[in-house]
Amino acid sequence: MSPHSAPPGSGVSACSQATQDLPDLAALPARIWQTLVQGSGDPAHGFHWPVLASLRQPGVPDARTVVLRHADPAGRVLLIHSHRRAGKIGQLQARPPVCLVFHDTASRTQVRAHGEATVHAQDALSAQAWQGLAAHSRGLYQGADDFAVLRVVVGELDWLLLDPAGHRRAGLRWSAGGWQSSWLEP
Ligand SMILES: Cc1cc2nc3c(=O)[nH]c(=O)nc-3n(C[C@H](O)[C@H](O)[C@H](O)COP(=O)(O)O)c2cc1C
Numbered sequence: 001m002s003p004h005s006a007p008p009g010s011g012v013s014a015c016s017q018a019t020q021d022l023p024d025l026a027a028l029p030a031r032i033w034q035t036l037v038q039g040s041g042d043p044a045h046g047f048h049w050p051v052l053a054s055l056r057q058p059g060v061p062d063a064r065t066v067v068l069r070h071a072d073p074a075g076r077v078l079l080i081h082s083h084r085r086a087g088k089i090g091q092l093q094a095r096p097p098v099c100l101v102f103h104d105t106a107s108r109t110q111v112r113a114h115g116e117a118t119v120h121a122q123d124a125l126s127a128q129a130w131q132g133l134a135a136h137s138r139g140l141y142q143g144a145d146d147f148a149v150l151r152v153v154v155g156e157l158d159w160l161l162l163d164p165a166g167h168r169r170a171g172l173r174w175s176a177g178g179w180q181s182s183w184l185e186p
Pocket residue numbers: 049062063064065066067068080081082083086087088089
């Protein structure tokens with residue numbers, strides 16, 4: 001499949017879909033973060049289930065599906081829950097750069113979020129998150145000491161809208177206290 005063709009099952013075909021309303025470039029950062037907030041609270045939204053990519057070792061990539069638990073547009077922060085002894089914990093402590101890949105089939109949107117992760121276990125952030133966990137979620141862990149929060153501060157976003165009238169892609173970089181956005185496609 002070429003990078004410009006629609007994935008199987010995406011519902012996108014060159015002749016059956018109308019062109020979507022495109023956002024202003026200036027409005028795109030807020031729109032992306034609004035969608036991340038939406039995805040964090042809605043298991044039916046594709047953005048609830050991103051893939052988190054990290055480096056197992058220098059030059060050796062790793063990736064896994066996770067759940068987006070919280071998105072904070074003002075702080076550019078994404079939160080993920082995990083086991084303190086999971087393999088990714090050591091990876092992120094050694095090499096904080098990560099990429100989270102989100103895909104929502106319904107809106108035909110992909111977002112790639114690049115940032116730096118910090119691991120929080122047995123601290124104020126993990127204790128706060130633990131307090132908010134439902135009993136069935138707590139049951140996944142031995143106890144609070146076993147629980148970790150991955151906090152990702154996002155520095156770059158790559159937004160792709162699959163549109164049969166012409167795919168749209170924009171790059172956003174956090175710089176000098178604001179999001180600098182530019183069209184990458186067309
Ligand atoms: C739908 C789905 C959601 C998942 N959500 C999480 C999650 O939120 N946090 C997590 O640590 N692992 C989650 N996992 C498991 C990871 O994908 C992975 O298998 C596990 O964390 C071990 O990865 P690691 O060895 O890189 O730490 C999820 C798996 C699936 C299939």
